[in-house]
Amino acid sequence: DTAVSQTPKYLVTQMGNDKSIKCEQNLGHDTMYWYKQDSKKFLKIMFSYNNKELIINETVPNRFSPKSPDKAHLNLHINSLELGDSAVYFCASSQATDNYGYTFGSGTRLTVV
Amino acid sequence: GNSVTQMEGPVTLSEEAFLTINCTYTATGYPSLFWYVQYPGEGLQLLLKATKADDKGSNKGFEATYRKETTSFHLEKGSVQVSDSAVYFCALSGATNKLIFGTGTLLAVQP
Numbered sequence: 001d002t003a004v005s006q007t008p009k010y011l012v013t014q015m016g017n018d019k020s021i022k023c024e025q026n027l028g029h030d031t032m033y034w035y036k037q038d039s040k041k042f043l044k045i046m047f048s049y050n051n052k053e054l055i056i057n058e059t060v061p062n063r064f065s066p067k068s069p070d071k072a073h074l075n076l077h078i079n080s081l082e083l084g085d086s087a088v089y090f091c092a093s094s095q096a097t098d099n100y101g102y103t104f105g106s107g108t109r110l111t112v113v
Numbered sequence: 114g115n116s117v118t119q120m121e122g123p124v125t126l127s128e129e130a131f132l133t134i135n136c137t138y139t140a141t142g143y144p145s146l147f148w149y150v151q152y153p154g155e156g157l158q159l160l161l162k163a164t165k166a167d168d169k170g171s172n173k174g175f176e177a178t179y180r181k182e183t184t185s186f187h188l189e190k191g192s193v194q195v196s197d198s199a200v201y202f203c204a205l206s207g208a209t210n211k212l213i214f215g216t217g218t219l220l221a222v223q224p
Binding site for chain 1: 145147149151155156157158159162200202204206209210211212213214216217219
């Protein structure tokens, strides 16, 4: 059983398109996150939801919109894709009340052409 | 604000060599500290953690000790293997449970 699963694993799309990445966790965690990893492997948090409520919203273009239909799912929708959006996007989850760190998904490699 | 600084890579070692990857942090309060590993083409996996000063985290032969006096959490392994080749990330988690990562260190182990 995959703990944190993201789909799709690879996404190639043209500039200007709108795309979504889905994430689901079966760990019973109450908090989920989206991170962006650039070509130099630098990881930066984008969003965090706790029990469907947005709690972290870093400086991210408003073309990026997270949606959490329930605490086990956190999707990322991106409008009007740009070349600079090409990166690997990681979903993660954690339990806010403990210090066991995050569990990460395997990533979605987005390539905008 | 909170931040993590780790040594730049790549670090290239021969099999069975001793590994140290330095990590220092800046934080208010008492953060928890973590090392994550990312194998090629995969997501991040938690390698080890420490939640308070003088704690030692260990896993798969890797160790790191939470040193409050030097604000450090250096990763060590006595004898690396080719299979340890990966990118290693130091991270901290503060009061808000937001995980902040260092820039990552690529380790390449040659046979």
